[in-house]
Amino acid sequence: TRIKAGDALETAHKIDTGVLDKTGTVTQGKPVLTDVVTTIGFTEDDVLFLAAAAEIGSEHPLGEAIVTGARNRGIKTNEPEIFEAVPGHGITAVVDGRRVVLGNLAFMEDQDVEARAVEGTLARLSDEGKTAMVLGVDGELAGVVAVADTVKEDSVAAIERMHELGLEVVMLTGDNQRTAD
Numbered sequence: 075t076r077i078k079a080g081d082a083l084e085t086a087h088k089i090d091t092g093v094l095d096k097t098g099t100v101t102q103g104k105p106v107l108t109d110v111v112t113t114i115g116f117t118e119d120d121v122l123f124l125a126a127a128a129e130i131g132s133e134h135p136l137g138e139a140i141v142t143g144a145r146n147r148g149i150k151t152n153e154p155e156i157f158e159a160v161p162g163h164g165i166t167a168v169v170d171g172r173r174v175v176l177g178n179l180a181f182m183e184d185q186d187v188e189a190r191a192v193e194g195t196l197a198r199l200s201d202e203g204k205t206a207m208v209l210g211v212d213g214e215l216a217g218v219v220a221v222a223d224t225v226k227e228d229s230v231a232a233i234e235r236m237h238e239l240g241l242e243v244v245m246l247t248g249d250n251q252r253t254a255d
Contacts, residue, residue: 096247101223107143109220121217128167128174131157139221175210203253
């Protein structure tokens with residue numbers, strides 16, 4: 075930040091609170107893939123390949139995070155044969171002849187995928203401030219992928235240093251309480 079007035083420097087010693095914006099200041103500012111959870115019969119590579127291939131047709135930042143996460147792990151993805159987004163719920167796609175659905179629990183129910191077995195996993199990921207999506211393949215529960223806007227490596231050290239200086243540090247965000255925590 076640029077200080078334009080000299081008197082701002084003269085009164086800086088009176089500062090007792092630092093206010094930080096979360097997105098892009100404390101965090102990276104864009105979501106990244108954080109977790110891949112599988113169910114019996116599916117590997118992490120299976121889940122990531124199918125989720126990423128389905129999301130190639132999406133321009134949503136969460137979808138982009140899944141695609142980038144898969145590519146960063148060396149997983150090559152195919153274009154889906156069919157893609158449809160259902161705003162606020164999820165996506166459906168056909169990948170290598172397999173019907174793939176990716177979205178929230180309610181969407182899984184609408185798509186006839188029994189997903190109650192991962193409710194605990196979804197709650198845990200949500201408590202960690204992550205956005206989790208359930209993957210169904212040909213009507214079967216395949217797994218869960220999660221993305222989050224991760225904390226920058228130097229944020230913790232910077233905030234600790236502010237505390238050492240006697241500053242109270244406050245974070246501002248438009249996110250919900252769980253994500254902020």
